[in-house]
Amino acid sequence: MTPAAGKSPPSVDFPSARRALPVQYLTSKPADPALWGWIYTLHLHTPLGRGGRNGARHYTGWASEYGLLDRLLCHRAGHGAAMMAFCASAGIGWHVGALQRGTRTDERKLKQHGAAPRCWTCQAMKGR
Numbered sequence: 001m002t003p004a005a006g007k008s009p010p011s012v013d014f015p016s017a018r019r020a021l022p023v024q025y026l027t028s029k030p031a032d033p034a035l036w037g038w039i040y041t042l043h044l045h046t047p048l049g050r051g052g053r054n055g056a057r058h059y060t061g062w063a064s065e066y067g068l069l070d071r072l073l074c075h076r077a078g079h080g081a082a083m084m085a086f087c088a089s090a091g092i093g094w095h096v097g098a099l100q101r102g103t104r105t106d107e108r109k110l111k112q113h114g115a116a117p118r119c120w121t122c123q124a125m126k127g128r
């Protein structure tokens with residue numbers, strides 16, 4: 001995936017770049033495999049709305065076990081969510097800020113909280 005022209009991801013030094021980024025398991029795998037998947041948090045390179053604390057900087061969604069890449073490509077093409085369609089049309093770049101394993105129920109619970117605490121980029125840039 002290439003970032004939108006003219007937009008580059010924020011420069012972040014991950015001191016632990018040689019290690020795999022942590023993937024948190026929110027629940028144990030349910031008996032029905034169709035319920036199990038990925039919860040992804042997308043970190044936008046430009047906040048939407050008013051910016052600052054009140055600007056939307058993340059989008060969180062759910063993808064099935066084998067559907068993550070398709071889902072991300074779908075967002076890149078501007079489909080699947082109004083917010084990501086807007087980003088595609090406005091040329092706002094983004095990257096995956098967090099990946100977690102869980103169900104759609106876990107996703108709904110996560111969406112009740114701010115995304116910054118679970119976003120690797122926001123955590124790495126904290127205090128800068």
Ligand SMILES: [Zn+2]
Pocket residue numbers: 043044057058097115116119120121122123
């Ligand atoms: Zn973030």
